[in-house]
Amino acid sequence: MVQNPLLEIACFNLESALIAQENGADRVELCAEIEVGGTTPNFEIVKQALEKLNIDLYVMIRPRGGNFVYSEEEFEQMQSDILALKELNVNGFVFGILKEDNSINFEQNKTLVNLAKPFPCTFHRAFDEVEDSFLALEQLIDCGFKTILTSGQAQNVTEGMNRLTELVSKANDRITIMPGGGLRSANIEVIQQNAKAIFYHSSAITDGSETASATEVQALKSKLQ
Template identity: 75%
Template sequence: MVQNAQLEIACFNPESALIAQEHGADRVELCKGIAVGGTTPDFETVKHIREKLSIDLYVMIRPRGSHFVYTDEEFQQMQADIVALKQLNIDGFVFGILKDDKTINIEQNKMLVDLAKPIPCTFHRAFDEVENAFESLEHIIACGFKTILTSGQAPNVMEGLHRLSELVKAADNRIVIMPGGGLRSGNIEQIQKNTKADFYHSSAITDGNETASPTEVQALKSKLQ
């Protein structure tokens, strides 16, 4: 267990990443494509942000929006993106691949985790679509992921609160369960009290645009102390 819970901010532009760093976030998850829940940012953007950040930088590896079953070509693109972005000294990758039956694609996920080594990987909210959460948890651990980002298989963390608590207990410190999805300063204390998770994820967007709110990042972090 970490002494104080930590905060990751999902950032969809360079401005958000700098806001996250300046106002107390512990980590940035960099994406583009906010309308589809996040896709792989371009190499030059990642390079630019890496040069500006001293906090950890995780990067989304997702070639498109929509479902999490990928063609051979898309899977090859994910591999190529990981190889390219490893050169930039980033701190983590974020991805997740399912099969048509909503189970974990163990073979493809493990290939990407192995390709990313020694950089740690987070399995993203594709987890919220799986049929069996606890079997999937074991498969994700076996693939070598270090973190699962999840709303507790619900539309948001408040609705998924019970499942999030169950997942933290089931994980038993073998993997980090990171609540995210509708997480804001107004509910993070309740989420932490109930789940006792060590890491939390929010976009900190409060006004409908694509940029994190400085006051929201501060408020989120302050309530985790």
């Protein structure tokens, strides 16, 4: 029996996480600071989310907005955050580190993936900054990531659909390619028909706020058949 594709909702507050769960999401990615695309959330919010959620909770590890090249101090912060959150028993981590030339920082990413074990890790949309996406794909598989969140290296998943389709094909079940970035109920069907991914990512925010729309979560989920 073929499993229906799954839905992850990026949540910037506890209310969104609960809306995601109540309306059929399969996983929550918890972050702070929507205005910079997500950073490491407050640990108190993580604890509250863990108390209330039955679905998986992945946590963003990103010390600041801006680029994905980190100082030694920031890298140490990421390591200590992962260790602290492992103690809370989250279900997975989301991060991504690049070098100055926007290539994958293999050593630092591998260090964090190993530190996170046995919890799975997603490489986030820093992937969309790399020059050679197929080389990066192989490197991230070698690092031990389980998932890559990507818009197909475009402004949004609609523009990146052809690349998403290629990435899913080249990944060949060795790693999950998760389309995200401008993914909404209005375009998820065409993305799914082309890319044939097994996991999809959306904030489900439709009103310019920081909170997911229950109706949009339901609509996204209903179209993943």
